Amino acid sequence: xxxxxxxxxxxxAKMNITDLLKKTAKEQRDALLNRDVSAVELVNATYxxxxxxxxxxGAYNSLCKExxxxxxxxxxxxxxxxxxxxxxxxxxxxxxxxxNYKGYKTTASSKILENFVSPYDATVTEKLKANMIPIIGxxxxxxxxxGSSNENSAFKIVRNPWNLNKVPGGSSGGSAAAVAxxxxxxxxxxxxxxSIRLPASFCGIVGLKPTYGRVSRYGLIAFAxxxxxxxxxxxxxxxxxxxxxxxxxxxxxxxxxxxxxxxxYSKGLDKDIKGLKVGYIKELFGEGVDPDVKKxxxxxxxxxxxxxxxxxxxxxxxxxxxxGVYYIIATAEASSNLxxxxxxxxxxxxxxxxxxxxxxxxxxxxxxxxxxxxxxxxGTYALSSGYYDAYYKKAQQIRQLIKQDFDRAFEKADILVSxxxxxxxxxxxxxxxxxLSMYLTDIGTISxxxxxxxxxxxxxGFDSDGMPVGLQILAPALAEERLLNxxxxxxxxxxxxxxxxxxx
Ligand code: GLN
Numbered sequence: 001x002x003x004x005x006x007x008x009x010x011x012x013a014k015m016n017i018t019d020l021l022k023k024t025a026k027e028q029r030d031a032l033l034n035r036d037v038s039a040v041e042l043v044n045a046t047y048x049x050x051x052x053x054x055x056x057x058g059a060y061n062s063l064c065k066e067x068x069x070x071x072x073x074x075x076x077x078x079x080x081x082x083x084x085x086x087x088x089x090x091x092x093x094x095x096x097x098x099x100n101y102k103g104y105k106t107t108a109s110s111k112i113l114e115n116f117v118s119p120y121d122a123t124v125t126e127k128l129k130a131n132m133i134p135i136i137g138x139x140x141x142x143x144x145x146x147g148s149s150n151e152n153s154a155f156k157i158v159r160n161p162w163n164l165n166k167v168p169g170g171s172s173g174g175s176a177a178a179v180a181x182x183x184x185x186x187x188x189x190x191x192x193x194x195s196i197r198l199p200a201s202f203c204g205i206v207g208l209k210p211t212y213g214r215v216s217r218y219g220l221i222a223f224a225x226x227x228x229x230x231x232x233x234x235x236x237x238x239x240x241x242x243x244x245x246x247x248x249x250x251x252x253x254x255x256x257x258x259x260x261x262x263x264x265y266s267k268g269l270d271k272d273i274k275g276l277k278v279g280y281i282k283e284l285f286g287e288g289v290d291p292d293v294k295k296x297x298x299x300x301x302x303x304x305x306x307x308x309x310x311x312x313x314x315x316x317x318x319x320x321x322x323x324g325v326y327y328i329i330a331t332a333e334a335s336s337n338l339x340x341x342x343x344x345x346x347x348x349x350x351x352x353x354x355x356x357x358x359x360x361x362x363x364x365x366x367x368x369x370x371x372x373x374x375x376x377x378x379g380t381y382a383l384s385s386g387y388y389d390a391y392y393k394k395a396q397q398i399r400q401l402i403k404q405d406f407d408r409a410f411e412k413a414d415i416l417v418s419x420x421x422x423x424x425x426x427x428x429x430x431x432x433x434x435x436l437s438m439y440l441t442d443i444g445t446i447s448x449x450x451x452x453x454x455x456x457x458x459x460x461g462f463d464s465d466g467m468p469v470g471l472q473i474l475a476p477a478l479a480e481e482r483l484l485n486x487x488x489x490x491x492x493x494x495x496x497x498x499x500x501x502x503x504x
Contacts, residue, residue: 025239039072039090059178063137089132094178094187097138100219109153112367122219140174166425169199176203187233194445197457201420201470212452213258216251224333241265269488274308279413296461328395335379420457420470459496
């Protein structure tokens with residue numbers, strides 16, 4: 001395990017800020033309300049930690065210091081006046097760099113958007129502002145959220161804080177690594193096929209992909225619009241629940257947004273789960289799963305049993321087709337969504353084009369990285385006339401059948417569990433030349449996006465090298481309360497979340 005040394009002694013704080021940075025958002029809030037520390041001190045300490053470590057970790061593409069300190073100051077003023085505060089006011093957050101934040105760069109970790117400054121706020125960004133949550137910076141990602149290791153960023157890789165030779169998972173690798181290395185207490189990511197749950201699992205934290213439509217996608221740079229969802233990362237289930245509450249809700253700017261009330265997700269977490277039917281997905285405990293991962297996930301089933309849950313076996317026979325279906329639907333949608341980056345309206349434009357067509361082709365050839373180009377080509381092929389029925393239409397039909405598999409599963413079980421990923425974090429460079437093996441890391445996560453259901457990953461153990469293992473919990477659409485309740489019960493019955501990256 002990598003040990004690094006931070007000593008932050010800050011201002012007038014009555015509390016050791018180094019310790020506080022490692023705490024949950026809830027604990028940080030208590031410290032703010034007790035006046036042990038001010039929000040400005042907390043934000044400044046976070047920036048000092050970033051300055052010390054982020055050259056190594058690479059979690060942030062850019063920082064948003066001025067506004068973050070402004071927000072923190074406003075929080076301190078409210079505390080001084082004893083005014084009521086939103087639940088996460090003053091708590092440092094990392095925002096994935098494919099989510100717009102007005103006045104700051106939003107690059108999607110792509111050269112084509114390297115100098116693009118957001119002209120407006122995403123709806124989630126507006127909600128963060130309304131909740132007085134300081135946005136520390138824009139978190140690194142795989143280019144346009146395409147990848148599972150964060151190695152596809154056009155700017156820099158992200159290192160896993162648990163072992164700097166390993167990947168943090170992707171595509172929201174910067175968001176997860178920021179939370180795991182105390183460079184933020186909270187983060188937002190996006191999940192199209194696992195991009196929140198996978199990095200949460202590799203970095204030993206909690207990450208949640210909400211039900212499709214629960215959180216507005218307005219202002220998220222679209223990858224595959226029928227699969228994309230923004231969601232929260234935290235160091236605890238409760239923090240994750242509070243952040244989900246802050247960002248959820250109807251938005252008229254997103255036509256797929258659900259017009260339904262938002263429950264108070266952080267209430268009722270401790271409800272007894274006696275009799276809860278926990279289904280384990282047989283196919284995800286079988287062949288190809290690393291033995292350490294399997295052991296940890298099986299131990300998790302025992303924990304649920306001990307908590308009074310009933311364990312049932314579930315089979316999702318079509319799961320084996322989920323990766324194939326995803327790589328047709330996601331690439332098809334991506335090829336259409338990314339058509340807008342042509343040098344006319346957004347970002348990079350080539351300098352030496354002789355005519356319009358050459359301007360388009362050179363701009364795109366220069367601006368996009370290899371993986372993005374691969375996806376655009378695959379997607380364009382799948383949508384082309386003559387192949388549309390054979391690939392795209394068929395993929396949509398199988399998607400429907402996968403959804404039905406889940407409907408049947410949820411008749412027998414209240415929640416479904418599995419390892420989030422068949423393996424733990426792998427070495428940097430070990431899969432990047434082999435896209436197929438990289439795509440396979442998402443076998444556990446992708447089907448939830450195809451079905452539109454919520455999924456969460458939380459720590460459930462460590463492999464023999466000390467790398468975190470994640471447990472995935474899935475629930476029916478809009479059953480986030482049940483999902484969080486089951487996760488919270490597991491968390492409080494175990495100690496895995498208490499082991500943290502060692503910042504000596
Ligand atoms: N790893 C998957 C992909 O590369 C999922 C990415 C995501 O969820 N954004 O497409």
